């Protein structure tokens with residue numbers, strides 16, 4: 001195989017879930033595109049970190065500084081919903097039902113892969129709850145990790161960690177989400193119900 005082709009395939013394999021065959025398909029598909037499309041894609045990738053960053057408060061995607069949710073003064077500061085990834089946050093935003101704040105953990109606890117609480121944004125969550133409960137304000141911490149093994153482990157960990165906090169009420173998304181699944185693939189009605197009937 002052409003060495004340059006091989007090199008580019010290797011670059012695509014750095015993306016999550018992309019194996020050598022899939023990566024080769026990507027490169028072949030790009031070879032079929034007009035030059036201008038490739039330039040556009042290339043410059044979008046080159047500028048990615050300049051144009052998009054993470055919100056310093058909740059770790060949602062933001063174009064500069066605080067994200068749109070944290071910027072919005074109408075959001076309910078007595079509710080903080082914890083998700084694993086930005087894509088989960090998007091799914092919940094799409095329901096239009098939730099008007100509180102978010103915290104993106106950056107994954108879930110997975111001891112087999114060496115992902116422990118200290119590898120997630122747990123410290124930042126503690127700090128955030130400290131700020132939100134300042135001046136004796138009560139906060140509902142809604143745990144919305146994925147309904148699978150790692151998500152459950154993470155939820156139990158967070159529940160144990162924050163339940164003793166006098167000003168924090170820990171709740172979880174209600175039933176209806178099929179176990180073993182991912183939040184980002186749940187349909188809107190299921191998510192709405194899970195939000196409404198949280199426990």
Ligand SMILES: [Zn+2]
Nearest residue numbers: 055058067070
């Ligand atoms: Zn934010």
